[in-house]
Amino acid sequence: DTAVSQTPKYLVTQMGNDKSIKCEQNLGHDTMYWYKQDSKKFLKIMFSYNNKELIINETVPNRFSPKSPDKAHLNLHINSLELGDSAVYFCASSQLITSGDEQYFGPGTRLTVT
Amino acid sequence: TQLLEQSPQFLSIQEGENLTVYCNSSSVFSSLQWYRQEPGEGPVLLVTVVTGGEVKKLKRLTFQFGDARKDSSLHITAAQTGDTGLYLCAGEWEYGNKLVFGAGTILRVKS
Numbered sequence A: 001d002t003a004v005s006q007t008p009k010y011l012v013t014q015m016g017n018d019k020s021i022k023c024e025q026n027l028g029h030d031t032m033y034w035y036k037q038d039s040k041k042f043l044k045i046m047f048s049y050n051n052k053e054l055i056i057n058e059t060v061p062n063r064f065s066p067k068s069p070d071k072a073h074l075n076l077h078i079n080s081l082e083l084g085d086s087a088v089y090f091c092a093s094s095q096l097i098t099s100g101d102e103q104y105f106g107p108g109t110r111l112t113v114t
Numbered sequence B: 001t002q003l004l005e006q007s008p009q010f011l012s013i014q015e016g017e018n019l020t021v022y023c024n025s026s027s028v029f030s031s032l033q034w035y036r037q038e039p040g041e042g043p044v045l046l047v048t049v050v051t052g053g054e055v056k057k058l059k060r061l062t063f064q065f066g067d068a069r070k071d072s073s074l075h076i077t078a079a080q081t082g083d084t085g086l087y088l089c090a091g092e093w094e095y096g097n098k099l100v101f102g103a104g105t106i107l108r109v110k111s
Helices: none
Strands: A004-007 A010-013 A019-025 A031-037 A043-050 A053-057 A064-070 A073-078 A087-094 A109-113 B005-007 B010-014 B019-024 B029-037 B044-049 B055-058 B061-065 B071-076 B085-093 B098-101 B105-110
Touching: A004 A087, A010 A019, A019 A031, A019 A087, A019 A109, A031 A073, A043 A064, A043 A073, A043 B098, A053 A064, A073 A087, B005 B085, B010 B019, B019 B085, B019 B105, B029 B071, B044 B055, B044 B061, B071 B085
Parallel strands: A010 A109, B010 B105
Antiparallel strands: A004 A019, A019 A073, A031 A043, A031 A087, A043 A053, A064 A073, A087 A109, B005 B019, B019 B071, B029 B044, B029 B085, B055 B061, B061 B071, B085 B098, B085 B105
């Protein structure tokens, strides 16, 4: 069974479109995250949620809106996509809210904006 | 400016060689983690070091946390082709309750 799953794996879309990425974890963890990995492989946190509550919003443009319907799911909706949004987006989860706890990452969603 | 500087950025070596990857910062971290990421997959945790001066071994991999908890190193002995991947260090930043990642080291081990 996949611990942290994301859909879709690949997403190719045009500038200005709106798209969503879904994430689910079956580990029973309380905390979930969204990270962005750029073309230079630099991984940066975007958001974290604990029990459906937003904990970290790391100066991400308002076009990005995370939603956590329950603690096993954290989705990412992106409005008015821009070229600079092209990256690999990773969802992750951890049992504890402290960032030092082991984080389990999903396989990533490669977003390409043309 | 990144909080965590990783070096080298790229490393290409022959199977059987030893190597060391460094992760340095001017900031103090509560703990430091090392992850390995393969193409098309997410990072996977290798180890977490918490105490200054701590040394942890994972088979041929040796991880060290600096005494001042500002730096860390990963040493691989007798590298194998299966060690190929992207190695990321990540520090638990005490001021933001978040993981801060280094830029990564791409390791290629040739047979």
